[in-house]
Amino acid sequence: MSAAVVEKSRIREGAFGNARALVCRECGNEVELGPHYACSECFGPLEVAYDFPQVTREEIEAGPRNIWRYKALLPVPTDIETSPNTEPGFTRLLEARNLAAELGLTKLWVKDDSTNPTNSFKDRVVACALSAAREFHSKVFACPSTGNLANAVAAAGARAGIKTVVFIPSNLEQPKQVNSAVFTDSLVAVEGNYDDVNKLASEIAGEEEGWAFVNVNVRPFYAEGSKTLGYEIAEQLGWRLPDQIVIPVASGSQLTKVHKAFQELITLGLVEDKPYKVYGAQAAGCSPVSVAYKAGVDAIRPVKPDTIAKSLAIGNPADGIYVLDVCRQTGGAVEDITDDEVREAIVLLARTEGIFTETAGGTTVGVLKKLVESGQLDPELETVVINTGHGLKTLDAVSGAVGPAATIAPSYAAFAATGLA
């Protein structure tokens, strides 16, 4: 980390907006805002803390139609929207009447992040990481990734005019390589699995000066981007919190940040204080948090992932214990489903609401279904489910499950014989 440290004098006034410091989530130790990610006292994870001024609904509503409408609540400068960025966020919140009817729910909404600039929620976090990298005068914007993050980093870096270097496992399928390589001339294929790539990234972050690895040394700033999902859901519901929300769990960061967002909105008086339940969704092939939740324990036991939900396949989730805290405190739960159930849920969401989700979204919708069926989620309460990414990125997951109903000669008679008329 030392090599990445920026001289304090080079960080301009107001670089991080209303952010006050980085605070250790374990021991509470405060560190000044900078490219730090681990507590110098106890090595616990650092998180951005704020001194918020009064923020009004009207100020937010007058802002741009992207995440920067919430800039007062993020660690970004007040002129953030003038720097080239992909302008993510303010994605659709769709009322899902058909899916609700199918699952026996009274009121259900889908927050659809598949329509973000590079088709996943990662554009939100990367936009915040990019702002931090800019303020730290970083010369390289980088990440290890197998998919969504790589796309988001490469695209955001291209638009911002900052050099990007994106590290992927060399055995990644070619279509996924193309989807990042199109944006950057510095895609690096690493002979090894994702863990190897990740380790290499940490090594480079320690060795090279001026590299901003979004999910390593600027992670505290990066992670704050997920709060915007929570802000948008509340604003799009008419400045209200839902009763229940189902969120996928990979590292667990997104779930904890949506909860943080809801709490901030309450504290700021932007929404009415009310109870809400947070549920976490995992795939059975990588369910360390769900397993701990069900066992009633606090410790997360790392696993070796084996699931089609690759964007959720983090065997040792950094924020797993905080997910347990949030779900238990709010009266929610953490649940997991099989890969077959993931596939079924992708098709279910597509057929009922016209949204094509990737395996992570299939996991979330499938877990919602299981939570209703098992009585863990109240079907009478207003529920939101988050779709974090696009099905075009994980086409293979359903390519065996769906296809033409009939193949016919080009004649009306042939069509009439199909019985589809």
Place this chain on the structure above:
Amino acid sequence: MSAAVVEKSRIREGAFGNARALVCRECGNEVELGPHYACSECFGPLEVAYDFPQVTREEIEAGPRNIWRYKALLPVPTDIETSPNTEPGFTRLLEARNLAAELGLTKLWVKDDSTNPTNSFKDRVVACALSAAREFHSKVFACPSTGNLANAVAAAGARAGIKTVVFIPSNLEQPKQVNSAVFTDSLVAVEGNYDDVNKLASEIAGEEEGWAFVNVNVRPFYAEGSKTLGYEIAEQLGWRLPDQIVIPVASGSQLTKVHKAFQELITLGLVEDKPYKVYGAQAAGCSPVSVAYKAGVDAIRPVKPDTIAKSLAIGNPADGIYVLDVCRQTGGAVEDITDDEVREAIVLLARTEGIFTETAGGTTVGVLKKLVESGQLDPELETVVINTGHGLKTLDAVSGAVGPAATIAPSYAAFAATGLA
């Protein structure tokens, strides 16, 4: 067409908002609003005509963040946003500083429709067709297509809860089949090319009662959806028209509708009247309009398409002659580029602005480049280029052109040796 005619008494008051009639673009004959698409006098194409009330910027700005903010200017009922739809539109208008610098332009914007619900501008037109189908009490929502339109129809129909039947050529690549089949259980593969599929669709539209083929018997309503691209560009520029705009040409409908939108905004006093130039973009392998433009003739000579820009591959474009009219009248032009230039332009847009476009968008950006280089487009004037769809749908186009810069062992030493540090 006769079978599809709806009894007038079944169409409710206000079903088409401020639309007054269908008017023949050739002879001016007026037909009452209904599922008609060809003039009963001269077989010319029908277009929606309106009696607009006073419409203010404030009314529009107070509307939803999708195409329905312009409902007063579309053939849809005033309560359109309450019917389940994919809520397309209000996509990003990004200032493209890097691309502008690369091309030597002073001011350039990209209107990015790749972030629409099913990742192309087709969601706009399909949403308008869906409204018409609903008002006509259609029981089936259908189309012939090879790609974007199939996705949009299948998704919109799923969400609206109306039966969809989507016809595709049976030799369509499996990923493209999956991208529609995920939304509908009635995907029909037809043994033949797109022309055969299209012919079959017209036959079914004539035989079956209550089928709304979006691009056949409800085409006049469908086509109006493209106007929203023009409205949004003007609103997002701060209620101003650009000086120049480059638009892809398949059937030619989109280009003519953007022009129609600009004209309507001027007539309604929503923007200042000013000259603007409209440019059409085609791929050399399917450039009947460009060829006619360059030859200075009015007649479009049909061609057999042979280009990677499949979503533009209409060899006999229905609105080609109107494209010629608009481009000539406004002082623009129609230009075409090779498939190699299309591929290069896809990478150029991705590397400069972080936008991954499909081959149609590559065609448009590449034509913009050619227009500047050939002096046909003024680099000092404010220019907008439309990106109509997403690169994930035409991955193959660039999969040979981009890839990893290096493949390395998972060690810092191996990375340092690449020279990328």
